[in-house]
Amino acid sequence: MTSELETLIRTRRDLHRHPEIGFQEHRTAGIAAERLRTAGYEVRTGIAETGLVGTLHGGAGDGPTLLLRADMDALPIQEECTHDFVSTVGGTMHACGHDAHVAIGLAVAERLAAGRGGWRGTVKYVFQPAEEGLGGALRMVEEGVLEGVDAAMGLHVWTTLPSGTVGVVAGPFMASAAEFRITVRGKGGHGASPHETVDAVLVACQIVVALQSIVARNIHPLHPAVVTVGAFHAGNAFNVIAETATLKGTVRAFDPELCEELPRRIEQVVQGVCAAFGAEYELYYHRNTPPTVNDPRMTELVRRTAAEIVGEERVHSDPGVRTMGAEDFGEFLLRVPGCYFFVGCRNEETGAAYPHHNPRFDICENSLPVAVDVLERAALAYLAGGALTGDGR
Ligand SMILES: [Zn+2]
Ligand SMILES: [Zn+2]
Structure with a gap:
C-alpha cells in the first residue's frame, strides 16, 4: 500500500518529468481526470480546451459550493536542475511549481472524497490550464465553472517563504498585470544631419x-x-537616425482605481513627450489579470487553520508577504469571495532557493503535505460554516 506522501511526491515528480505548456496540458489533465473519477467525482473535461472540473456532493446534506483550483501549465524554459526527475521535454519546464499544485490538488480531492460522509455541500475541484499569461482562468469562468459557486480557495507553493510556513494576507494579495507596447514614429535620416530628422x-x-x-x-x-x-x-545602423522605436513593458498595481488611472497617465506622458519632439505614437495597452484580492473572513479561516497545523509563529500575515507578481486566480476572486495563499517551499539545504521562473527553480517537497493539510482542513472548515459564523471550524 502506497502512502499518501509517497503518492504526492511520485505524482509531482512524474508531472515534473512531463511538463506541458498552456492549453496543451493533455497528459496532465488525463491523469487528473482519471484520479478524480476513481475517487468518485463527476468529471467534466474539455473546459477551456484542456481544463476540467470534478464535482462531489458531501454525504451530510445540502450546503455551500466551494471551488478549489489547481493550475497545470509549465513554462517555455530549459531546465538546469540536476535532480533525477528533470524535464524530459526540451525547452519546457515546471519552473513555477504547478506540478506541485496538481499533486496537492489530487491529494486534497481524494481526502475529501474519502471523508465525504462527514461534510455537507459541494466541492468543485478545478484543474485549470494556461495560468502563465494565457488567460486560462478567464476562459474557465467564461465557460461557466463559477455557476452555483459560493466561495473559492487556492494556493501557490512559494519560494520566498521557508518550507513549513504559510503566507496569507486579507485584501489585495497579488497585483494586477497589464502589458503595453508604445511605437514612436519620427522621421529617419542621415546620422550627420539631425536637424532634418525627428x-x-x-x-x-x-x-x-x-x-x-x-x-x-x-x-x-x-x-x-x-x-x-x-x-x-x-x-x-550606426550612422542612421531611426525612424521608429518600440517600447514594451508591464504595469502592476493592487488598487482597482489605479488600474484604471495608470493607462490614462501613461498615455498623457507619451502624448506630451511626442508632441514636444514632433513625433507620433501608437499605444497598445492590455489588462491581463485583475489583482488577486482576498476576502477577510475567508482569509481569517485559512489563517486560523494554517496556525493549527504549522503553529502561529509560522503563519505570515504581514503586508510584506504580498507580491507585485500576478496570478489569474484573481479572475475567480473578482466574482466570488475567497482566499489565495502561499505555502513556503524554500530550503537552501536541498537547493530549493531559486526564484520562480528560474531554470534552477525547485521546491522543498516537505511543503507538499503541509499544503494538503491546510487546504483540506480549510475547505472542511468552510463547508462546516466556519467563514460565515466566524468560529473557524
Ligand atoms: Zn509562474
Ligand atoms: Zn504560478
Missing part, C-alpha cells in the same frame, strides 16, 4: 525616463504600483 531613439528615451515619474510623482506613496519598460527596440 529622432525616434531620443524621443523613446525621454518616454522611458518620464514614465518613471508616474510611480515616483503621481501615485500615492502608500499605494504600490510598478511601471517597467522591459524591451526597447530601435534602429539598425
Whole structure:
C-alpha cells in the first residue's frame, strides 16, 4: 500500500518529468481526470480546451459550493536542475511549481472524497490550464465553472517563504498585470544631419525616463504600483537616425482605481513627450489579470487553520508577504469571495532557493503535505460554516 506522501511526491515528480505548456496540458489533465473519477467525482473535461472540473456532493446534506483550483501549465524554459526527475521535454519546464499544485490538488480531492460522509455541500475541484499569461482562468469562468459557486480557495507553493510556513494576507494579495507596447514614429535620416530628422531613439528615451515619474510623482506613496519598460527596440545602423522605436513593458498595481488611472497617465506622458519632439505614437495597452484580492473572513479561516497545523509563529500575515507578481486566480476572486495563499517551499539545504521562473527553480517537497493539510482542513472548515459564523471550524 502506497502512502499518501509517497503518492504526492511520485505524482509531482512524474508531472515534473512531463511538463506541458498552456492549453496543451493533455497528459496532465488525463491523469487528473482519471484520479478524480476513481475517487468518485463527476468529471467534466474539455473546459477551456484542456481544463476540467470534478464535482462531489458531501454525504451530510445540502450546503455551500466551494471551488478549489489547481493550475497545470509549465513554462517555455530549459531546465538546469540536476535532480533525477528533470524535464524530459526540451525547452519546457515546471519552473513555477504547478506540478506541485496538481499533486496537492489530487491529494486534497481524494481526502475529501474519502471523508465525504462527514461534510455537507459541494466541492468543485478545478484543474485549470494556461495560468502563465494565457488567460486560462478567464476562459474557465467564461465557460461557466463559477455557476452555483459560493466561495473559492487556492494556493501557490512559494519560494520566498521557508518550507513549513504559510503566507496569507486579507485584501489585495497579488497585483494586477497589464502589458503595453508604445511605437514612436519620427522621421529617419542621415546620422550627420539631425536637424532634418525627428529622432525616434531620443524621443523613446525621454518616454522611458518620464514614465518613471508616474510611480515616483503621481501615485500615492502608500499605494504600490510598478511601471517597467522591459524591451526597447530601435534602429539598425550606426550612422542612421531611426525612424521608429518600440517600447514594451508591464504595469502592476493592487488598487482597482489605479488600474484604471495608470493607462490614462501613461498615455498623457507619451502624448506630451511626442508632441514636444514632433513625433507620433501608437499605444497598445492590455489588462491581463485583475489583482488577486482576498476576502477577510475567508482569509481569517485559512489563517486560523494554517496556525493549527504549522503553529502561529509560522503563519505570515504581514503586508510584506504580498507580491507585485500576478496570478489569474484573481479572475475567480473578482466574482466570488475567497482566499489565495502561499505555502513556503524554500530550503537552501536541498537547493530549493531559486526564484520562480528560474531554470534552477525547485521546491522543498516537505511543503507538499503541509499544503494538503491546510487546504483540506480549510475547505472542511468552510463547508462546516466556519467563514460565515466566524468560529473557524
Ligand atoms: Zn509562474
Ligand atoms: Zn504560478
